[in-house]
Amino acid sequence: MITDDAPQRLADVRERIARAEQLAKRPAGATSLIAVSKTHEAPAIAPLIAAGQRVFGENRVQEAQAKWPALREATPDIELHLVGQLQSNKADDAVALFDAIHSLDRSSLVAALAKAMDRHDRRPACFVQVDIGDEPQKGGVAVPELAALLAEARSAELPVIGLMCVPPLELEPAPWFALLAKLADDNGLPGLSMGMSGDYETAVTLGATHVRVGTALFGAR
Numbered sequence: 001m002i003t004d005d006a007p008q009r010l011a012d013v014r015e016r017i018a019r020a021e022q023l024a025k026r027p028a029g030a031t032s033l034i035a036v037s038k039t040h041e042a043p044a045i046a047p048l049i050a051a052g053q054r055v056f057g058e059n060r061v062q063e064a065q066a067k068w069p070a071l072r073e074a075t076p077d078i079e080l081h082l083v084g085q086l087q088s089n090k091a092d093d094a095v096a097l098f099d100a101i102h103s104l105d106r107s108s109l110v111a112a113l114a115k116a117m118d119r120h121d122r123r124p125a126c127f128v129q130v131d132i133g134d135e136p137q138k139g140g141v142a143v144p145e146l147a148a149l150l151a152e153a154r155s156a157e158l159p160v161i162g163l164m165c166v167p168p169l170e171l172e173p174a175p176w177f178a179l180l181a182k183l184a185d186d187n188g189l190p191g192l193s194m195g196m197s198g199d200y201e202t203a204v205t206l207g208a209t210h211v212r213v214g215t216a217l218f219g220a221r
Contacts, residue, residue: 002116003172003196004077005219006048006050006051006096006217006218007047007050007051009217009218009219010035010048010052010053010090010217011051011214012218013033013200013213013216014033016200017031017033017200017201017204017211018202019201019206020200020201020202020204020205024203024204024205024207025069025123025205026204026207028052029213031204031208031209032055032209032210032211033053033055033211033213034056034057034083034193034210034211034212034213035048035053035055035056035057035213035214035217035218036058036083036196036212036213036214036217036218037056037057037058037059037214037218038057038058038059038060038063038083038214039085040072040139040218041063042067042070043065043165045067045071045120046071048217049071049075051209053217054075054078054079055078055079055081056068056078056079056080056081057080057081057082057102057212057214058080058082058083058084058098059082059085060084061082061090061093061094061218062090062093064098065093065107066078066098068080068097072205076103078101078193079099079100080097080098080099080100080103081098081099081100081101081212082094082097082098082100082101082102082103083103083164083193083200084103084213085100085103085105085139086101086103086104086109088108088109088111088112089112090113090115090174091109091112091115091116092112092116092119092120093123094113094116094124095113095117095119095120095122095217096115096116096120096122098124099124099125100124100125100127100155101113101124101125101126101127102124102126102127102129102164102193102210102212103124103127103129103139103164104127104128104129104149104153104158104160105128105129105131105139105140105141105149106141106149107149109154110149110152110153110156110158111156112156112208113126113156113158114156114158117158118174120126123158123159124159125159125160125161126159126160126161127154127160127161127162127163127164127191127193127210128141128146128150128160128162128163128164129141129163129164129165130143130146130163130164130180130183131143131165131167132166132167132176132179132180133168133171133176133188135156135168138166140164140165140166141217143179143183146163146183146187147187150187150189155198160189161185161189161190161191162184162189162190162191162192162193162194162209162210163183163187163189163191163192163193164192164194165177165180165193165194166196167194167199170202173189173195173199174200174202174206175202175204177192177194177195177199177202177203177206177207177208180192181206181207191209191210192207192208192209192210193208193209193210193211193212194206194208194211194216195208195211195212195213196211196212196213197213197214197215197216197217200212200213200216
């Protein structure tokens with residue numbers, strides 16, 4: 001990709017988010033833009049940091065461990081989110097590195113994260129990932145099992161702040177985003193992590209508090 005385009009890409013995405021917030025009569029700045037930097041190395045990330053972006057997302061713990069310590073040392077106010085699936089045996093590393101985890105989806109991970117948070121005395125914000133379209137190949141807790149998993153997470157004193165989803169590919173995303181918003185409201189959760197490069201504006205109009213944007217910022221892989 002041409003890294004010189006990064007500031008313009010960032011400005012364009014921010015402008016589109018602002019327009020979507022205005023259209024939905026939401027407060028300006030209600031949506032946090034997570035720049036998903038998976039597979040991109042420091043030279044591609046640095047221009048976005050220089051342009052003022054401070055919230056980034058990674059899919060894999062090991063990849064994030066390799067590149068983010070040096071970037072965060074240079075820019076300490078960066079906020080790092082894990083937006084990909086998390087294996088229970090990586091919970092310790094994830095808690096040590098990330099400020100938020102978007103893929104809490106099963107009992108074993110609740111237990112692993114609770115232990116890791118106690119061990120590190122760090123409590124990254126958590127989103128429960130919902131398999132909104134009932135797609136077995138995707139991560140996420142099934143909708144009928146959501147309430148039980150939330151009860152487990154709250155009992156374990158995990159700081160669950162919202163829900164996350166990835167709608168079914170090739171289908172209109174709006175109904176799925178609306179369903180996630182209803183599930184969050186029904187369960188007293190303020191956070192909605194939904195929307196990616198192809199549909200983040202729709203997600204913002206339906207209440208997304210966090211959008212996970214990669215290609216629109218970094219270009220096609």
